[in-house]
Amino acid sequence: MLLEAINMDEFHEKSQKCKSAIMPFGSVEEHGPHLPLGTDTIHAYELAKSTAKYIDVFVCPPIWYGLCKSTSQHPGTITISGYTLRRLAVEIAGSLYAQGIRNFIMVSGHAGSTHMAYLVDAGEQILADYKESRVAVLSIIDIIAGSCKELVETEGDAHAGEVETSLMLHLRPEWVTGTAEREFPSFPKHILVRDKIPFWPKGVWGDPAKATVEKGQAILDRESRYLADLINKIEKMEKGF
Numbered sequence: 001m002l003l004e005a006i007n008m009d010e011f012h013e014k015s016q017k018c019k020s021a022i023m024p025f026g027s028v029e030e031h032g033p034h035l036p037l038g039t040d041t042i043h044a045y046e047l048a049k050s051t052a053k054y055i056d057v058f059v060c061p062p063i064w065y066g067l068c069k070s071t072s073q074h075p076g077t078i079t080i081s082g083y084t085l086r087r088l089a090v091e092i093a094g095s096l097y098a099q100g101i102r103n104f105i106m107v108s109g110h111a112g113s114t115h116m117a118y119l120v121d122a123g124e125q126i127l128a129d130y131k132e133s134r135v136a137v138l139s140i141i142d143i144i145a146g147s148c149k150e151l152v153e154t155e156g157d158a159h160a161g162e163v164e165t166s167l168m169l170h171l172r173p174e175w176v177t178g179t180a181e182r183e184f185p186s187f188p189k190h191i192l193v194r195d196k197i198p199f200w201p202k203g204v205w206g207d208p209a210k211a212t213v214e215k216g217q218a219i220l221d222r223e224s225r226y227l228a229d230l231i232n233k234i235e236k237m238e239k240g241f
């Protein structure tokens, strides 16, 4: 049930029974020389839509912008602060809560650790503010680790590599411009650097050459089933709320 596609009467009727909403988060961020800037948002949103085939759930319009740290200087990346991201998450969940939604599944196509930390913090705020709420926060890296890591050949593949290239070949083939070389960033441990591009020139974290359209299809399907199971679990959970 896509929120932007249903009318108020349909929402009213469906929300009597369905109390769960997926909130897809993404980014506008460089994804190497071969993938679109919107890769993370497209992935999260298509995953949410595909999950809705397996379980009754509202799918919110995606939040296109995220907090991008290591890619902030690459061409095309548009980043927002963690405060803004956190606030968006809390306010959107609060408004959905007022409309009767109780279970919030925040799924992020962008998996940066600082970005995810703000979403987790937002989730804790939602739990504190809305007494009947239940919250899950997870990134596509978490979902892949839990659902289909055996499909991925490249160890540590995380950004614009085998997984995301496969997914875009499946979801938006017309927006994929060839491929890119295998690359991994070389940021120093613990040290924050002002000039980031020398440590990650091409903006790829993994191996795009290992991508196939069939892999993209299989990954999305496994991810969707995993997310549907999680929603089923959060709806049935008694302890902890």
Ligand SMILES: [Zn+2]
Residues within 6 Å of the ligand: 031, 039, 040, 109, 110, 158, 159, 160, 164
């Ligand atoms: Zn990505």
